[in-house]
Amino acid sequence: MRAVVQRVSEASVEVEGEVVGRIALGLLVLLGVGQGDTVEDALYLSRKIVALRIFPDEAGKMNLSLKEVGGEVLLVSQFTLYADTRKGNRPSFIQAAPPDLGKRLYEAAIEAFLQQGVHVETGVYGAHMRVHLVNDGPVTLVLDSGERLRPR
Secondary structure, eight states, rough: OOOEEEEEEEEEEEEETEEEESSSSEEEEEEOOOHHHHHHHHHHHHHHHHHHHEEEEETEEEEEHHHHHHHHEEEEOOOGGOOSSSSSSSSSSBBBEEEEEEEEHHHHHHHHHHHHTEEEEEEEESOOEEEEEEEEEEEEEEEEEGGSSOOO
16 A cells, blocks of 8 residues: 655645545545555554654654644545556556455545544545645655565
8 A cells, every 4th residue: 555645734635626625734645555455554554644753843843743733634545656657658557456445445544544533534536536735844755555564
């Protein structure tokens, strides 16, 4: 499972011209589900994201977590994070999970954030969405649940 995490001062997502999710201070998380991902991947990434110390403390250093600043999460599904562009110019998405698995694990990630006491707004799984954000910093991180299995 892959996530692009952006620290934002505000973010929203709209479908067919209607805002379906909006947050103020927090994290915009673009989440891609890959072949072979499991609920454990969703749990790992949600825990990692909530614990990331990427918000400034009183000295301006990135030292505070999402929960410590009372931030929210805007979670948007993004299968294109599994694009393979090594061959030719048209991306292949065969490494992305099939829609039924992707949706199930996306929903598992939502639940994992909620269980940690984080307010979550979402996009609409599988819909064409427009995402608006004000990246604060900018701070953007890329996380991959497969990294937890690799030796340091």
